[in-house]
Amino acid sequence: NKAExxxxxxxxxxxxxxxxxxxxxxxxxxxxxxxxPYDVVIDASDNAVTRYLINDVCVKLGKPLVSGAALRFDxxxxxxxxxxGPCYRCLYPxxxxxAAVVNCDAGGVVGPVTGxxxxxxxxxxxxxxxxxxxxxxxxxxxFDGHGGQTRTVKLRGKREGCICxxxxxxxxxxxDYEQFxxxxxxxxxxxxxxxxxxxxxxxx
Numbered sequence: 717n718k719a720e721x722x723x724x725x726x727x728x729x730x731x732x733x734x735x736x737x738x739x740x741x742x743x744x745x746x747x748x749x750x751x752x753p754y755d756v757v758i759d760a761s762d763n764a765v766t767r768y769l770i771n772d773v774c775v776k777l778g779k780p781l782v783s784g785a786a787l788r789f790d791x792x793x794x795x796x797x798x799x800x801g802p803c804y805r806c807l808y809p810x811x812x813x814x815a816a817v818v819n820c821d822a823g824g825v826v827g828p829v830t831g832x833x834x835x836x837x838x839x840x841x842x843x844x845x846x847x848x849x850x851x852x853x854x855x856x857x858x859f860d861g862h863g864g865q866t867r868t869v870k871l872r873g874k875r876e877g878c879i880c881x882x883x884x885x886x887x888x889x890x891x892d893y894e895q896f897x898x899x900x901x902x903x904x905x906x907x908x909x910x911x912x913x914x915x916x917x918x919x920x
Contacts, residue, residue, distance in 0.1 A: 780797055
C-alpha cells in the first residue's frame with residue numbers, strides 16, 4: 717500500500733531512520749494509542765474533523781502540533797499546543813458550517829505550495845526537536861504563491877476556558893468529531909452519478 721511504499725522510499729534515502737507506517741484511519745478510539753509514542757505531531761490533513769481530533773489528542777498528551785494547510789495558491793503554517801500560543805480550539809471553538817468548507821479535492825491546490833508548506837513543517841519539527849523552536853508558536857505563516865509573498869502574523873493567546881488551559885488534561889474525552897463538525901472525516905468530494913453508463917459518451 718501507499719504507506720509501505722513511502723516507508724521503503726524513505727529507508728532507501730536514509731537507512732539509519734526508523735519508519736512506523738500506520739495504514740489506518742485516525743479515529744477517537746485509536747488516536748491516543750497512535751500519537752503517544754511520538755514527540756512532535758505534524759498535521760497535513762484537509763478536513764475539520766481530523767484537525768479537531770488531532771488537536772485534542774495532542775492537548776491531552778502534551779504534544780506540540782505543527783499544522784499546515786494549502787488551497788489553490790495559498791498556504792499557511794502554525795504550531796499549536798505550546799506554552800507560547802493557542803491550540804486549534806482556541807482559535808476555532810466551533811467548526812465552520814460543512815457547506816462553507818472548501819477542500820483541496822473541490823477547490824484545487826498547486827502542488828509546489830504543498831511542498832513549500834510541507835518543507836516548512838519539517839523545519840519547524842526539527843527546530844522543536846533540536847530545542848531551538850518552536851518558531852511558529854503563537855504566529856501564523858501565510859504564503860501567497862500567486863503574488864510571491866510571505867508574511868507572518870501574530871495569533872491571539874490561549875482562550876479562557878479552552879481545554880488547553882485545564883490544569884489536568886489527562887481527563888479530556890475524545891468525542892464523536894464527525895457529529896461535532898457535521899461532516900465526514902475525509903478530504904474527498906463525494907462522487908455523484910448523474911447519468912448512467914448508457915447515457916454517457918467519451919470525449920473521443
